[in-house]
Amino acid sequence: DAEITQSPRHKITETGRQVTLACHQTWNHNNMFWYRQDLGHGLRLIHYSYGVQDTNKGEVSDGYSVSRSNTEDLPLTLESAASSQTSVYFCASSPSGGLSYNEQFFGPGTRLTVL
Amino acid sequence: AQKVTQAQTEISVVEKEDVTLDCVYETRDTTYYLFWYKQPPSGELVFLIRRNSFDEQNEISGRYSWNFQKSTSSFNFTITASQVVDSAVYFCALKSFGNEKLTFGTGTRLTIIP
Numbered sequence: 001d002a003e004i005t006q007s008p009r010h011k012i013t014e015t016g017r018q019v020t021l022a023c024h025q026t027w028n029h030n031n032m033f034w035y036r037q038d039l040g041h042g043l044r045l046i047h048y049s050y051g052v053q054d055t056n057k058g059e060v061s062d063g064y065s066v067s068r069s070n071t072e073d074l075p076l077t078l079e080s081a082a083s084s085q086t087s088v089y090f091c092a093s094s095p096s097g098g099l100s101y102n103e104q105f106f107g108p109g110t111r112l113t114v115l
Numbered sequence: 116a117q118k119v120t121q122a123q124t125e126i127s128v129v130e131k132e133d134v135t136l137d138c139v140y141e142t143r144d145t146t147y148y149l150f151w152y153k154q155p156p157s158g159e160l161v162f163l164i165r166r167n168s169f170d171e172q173n174e175i176s177g178r179y180s181w182n183f184q185k186s187t188s189s190f191n192f193t194i195t196a197s198q199v200v201d202s203a204v205y206f207c208a209l210k211s212f213g214n215e216k217l218t219f220g221t222g223t224r225l226t227i228i229p
Binding site for chain 2 (some may be wrong): 010016033034039040042044045048050081088090092094096103104105106108109
């Protein structure tokens with residue numbers, strides 16, 4: 001069955017370190033998204049991509065970067081981790097079609113703690 | 116700018132009671148889509164329903180029903196005869212035609228007391 005996976009599921013790191021969270025989907029979806037979930041804020045969009053070599057900033061993109069070299073993967077990099085980036089991170093994907101009707105499918109999430 | 120408001124941060128009801136989760140949205144677009152997702156204690160996000168702005172028919176799926184009213188910009192979710200398995204955080208979300216990005220509300224944590 002097609003799916004979307006994230007790794008690692010849990011990560012503890014130190015302030016200032018570079019961290020990369022992986023997201024892999026086997027649906028062949030063109031659209032991929034990264035969100036962070038924090039209490040009181042719901043899910044907020046960090047970065048998104050509509051296809052290979054396409055990346056765009058979301059509402060909370062500072063301190064994060066993504067790259068899209070193939071359809072299946074959208075890794076999220078924290079260039080220099082900060083305690084404010086302690087959060088649960090969700091990757092999602094959706095098929096393109098121009099109508100925006102489709103729901104997004106979410107990965108299981110990665111819990112990141114920055115000490 | 117789009118906005119989704121879920122004013123109820125937490126709700127607790129006794130099992131078998133009915134409960135309604137409120138969702139109010141703001142958008143300037145005429146064509147848009149509304150969604151509900153469920154996040155059980157295990158943490159994953161589960162898609163529940165999608166509704167487009169031209170379809171104001173209420174929808175029922177088992178114990179779940181959704182009431183979409185454009186006049187009040189609301190898309191409320193009712194669980195009838197609640198069960199403990201309904202305990203979760205529920206998110207309402209919005210996106211516009213031609214835009215793949217979802218705008219989420221802050222979620223409502225529903226606890227069903229056995």
